[in-house]
Amino acid sequence: MDEKKPLSDIEIAQSSKLDPILEIAEKVSLTEDDMELYGKFKAKISYEKMRELEQQKNGKVILVTSINPTPAGEGKSTVTVGLGDALSRLGKKTMIALREPSLGPTMGIKGGATGGGYAQVLPMEDINLHFTGDLHAITTANNALAALLDNHMHQGNELRIDQRRIVWKRAVDLNDRALREVVVGLGGPGQGIPREDGFDITVASEIMAVLCLATDLDDLKRRLSSMVIAYDFDRKPVTVRDLGGEGALALLLKDALKPNLVQTIEHTPAIIHGGPFANIAHGCNSVMATKTAAKLADFVVTEAGFGADLGAEKFLHIKSRSAGVEPSAVVIVATIRALKMHGGVPKDELKHENITGLKKGLENLKKHTETISEFGLPFVVAINRFAADSESEIQVLQEWCASNSIPVSLTEVWAKGGSGGIDLAEKVLHEMETNERKFQYLYDMTAPLDEKIRTIVQKVYGGKDVEFSVKALKQLEEFAENGWGDLPVCMAKTQYSLSDDPAKLGRPTDFTIHVRELKPKIGAGFIVALTGEMMTMPGLPKKPAAYQMNVDEQGRALGLF
Incomplete structure (x- = not known):
């Protein structure tokens, strides 16, 4: 008899029962008056409620990061969701705070970014596609500014902007390498001023970073007005304040600035808001999301993009300074397959046991543990288990952690949901209780x-x-x-x-x-x-994930994973 094929991520998500968002909100003392509903299962938290929460004491923030990932991804969001569900199972008042997926990688390599298996945020189809329209609002604001800038040039250029030194680009939330370098304004005097231009992916737009670091509407306007868009003929910076468009941009973003409330498969409240990449931007969900979650819950589990060398470093040096939020502990996600790849094992051989490659790859994990220690934060290594991992490989990793006095937990949240993260949750709680946090920045702001x-x-x-x-x-x-x-x-x-x-x-x-x-x-x-060769507009792979996507007669998404 053939073994039953395991359900895919989207099949698990679509077979899961969602609770009405009002019931999820009650778990963190939110009422219908505190939110703006986007259907039955999504809501935005109101400005009035966030102002009301400002005097509340902050809960403890747990930051999830990882080793340097491989192209297949290592399940950092999955571990984040599973850890949040595990803390909820232990009776802790918990919220999860994640970034919103970008359509670029969703349609390109990733296929989605809402966790996986039985550790997912729902409704995954909505979150992975248009959600509540936040990324579209950011795209529109970015391009409205580009239009105002080009119109200013066309209408006489009072600010004496040097068209050769315009640094503001247009944006689209897709991977489209053909738009990296373009020419605009062709077609004669009535079509504007011809000049070289280009597109960034929306999540690399400064407006995304501004929205994610703003603390309220006034701060949003201040940050928008400070953005440098060009230089004049004297090589002096020209800002949005000089152009006079910050009010219109803030108007376009007034709803996008409000954090989005959803739920996990196990009905843990989750805030999904903002989504800058960590390789070309700062890689953290919004300050307003994390701070609101910390006011509403005793424990907040959040993640920063990619490895500790990128997202975690930026969370600690940029977001923590901006938000005044410092993590109480860090989880470093590692997988057997990624460690083997770092040890020189080819991608097509990762399913086979290779102790030698694993041991060699452990040096990557060691560096990331040293980095988090440099910041003075307690941490736990989470082994995100995959089906192909052998018992011998897992034992080698566990013994290596023990010999280096590194707390470690074998985590099985993809297959088991929150129950597969209980050991991780208990060890994180133990580290927070027994280790004195001595958080410190690695550089002073006054340094050059x-x-x-x-x-x-x-x-x-x-x-x-x-x-x-x-x-x-x-x-x-x-x-x-x-x-x-x-x-x-x-x-x-x-x-x-x-x-x-x-x-x-x-x-x-x-x-x-x-x-x-x-x-x-x-x-x-x-x-x-x-x-290096980093670009702010990615390209699509040879076989984009979009080729696998479809929709059935009931309107359900197919091919998201």
Whole structure:
């Protein structure tokens, strides 16, 4: 008799019963008057309620990060959801806070980003597609600003903007390499000023970062008005405030700024809001989402994109400073297959036992544990178990953690939901109770930008040094003159390696990070350092996930995973 084929993520999601969102809200003392309903199973939390919560004491925030991921993904969101469900099973008042998926990777490689198996947020179809329209609002605001800028040029250019030095790009929430470099304004005098332009993916737009770091509507307007969009003929920065469009942008974003309330398969309340990438942006869900969850619950489980070298570093250096929210503990997700890949095992051989490759790949995990220790935070390593993992491989990883005095938990939330994360939840609680948190930043805000970058490279990546291009060196001088030197740094770097070369897996040593360009994100409040070959508009793979997607006669999504 053939073994029964396991259900896919979307089949599990579609077979799960959702509770009305009002019942989910009651678990964290929210009423219908505190929310704006988007159908039966989605809602936005009102500004009035968030203002009311400001005097409440914060719950404890648990940050989930990982080792450097492999192209298949390592289940960080799945572990985040499963840990939240496990804490709920232990009787803890818990909320989960995650980013909103972008249609780019959903239609490209990922196919979705709402967890997996029995550790998912629902309704997964809505969240993975248009959800409550937040990303579309950000796209519209981004492109409205581009239109206002080009119109200003066409109508006489009172601000003396140098069309060769416009830095604001248009945006679309899709992977579309053909839009990286374009020319606009062709067709004669009536069609505007011809110039070179380009598109970023929406999640790389500064407006996404602004929305995710804003603390309220007034702060949103302040940040929007501070965004640098171009330079004039004297090479002085031109901002949205100079152009005068921040009010219209805020109007377009007034609903998108409100956090979205949904639920997990096990009916744990979850806030899904904001979605900047961690390799080209700061990789964290919104400040308003995390702070609201911390006011409503005793424990908040949140995640930051990719490995601890990217999302976690940016959560701790950028988001924590902006929000005043510091995690009480960190979970570092590791998988046997990713560790083997970091140990030199080819992707098509990862299903086979390989103790030698696993042991070699453990150096990658070791570096990430050292990084979190540098920040002074207690942590637990979560082994996200996959079906192909052998008992011997799991034992090797557990024994290695024990020999290095690293708390570790074998986690099976994909297959078992919250019950598969009980051990992880108990160990995280134990670490928070028994280890004194001595959180510290790795660089001071008054340090020069190049010193901040060098600190991240050496302390977080384990690199030797930084090499700046001629352009980047000139920008360092200009940014200091413009008064931007006291801002934190957001590194744009490949997620697959500690270095800026995605082929250098494991724990490379004696490497140099190459910074080719700096970008001022003054509204967001950080400086982006572009390294290696990182681009702000991804392309689609040879076989996009979109080819597997469809919809049935009942309107149910097919092919999301």
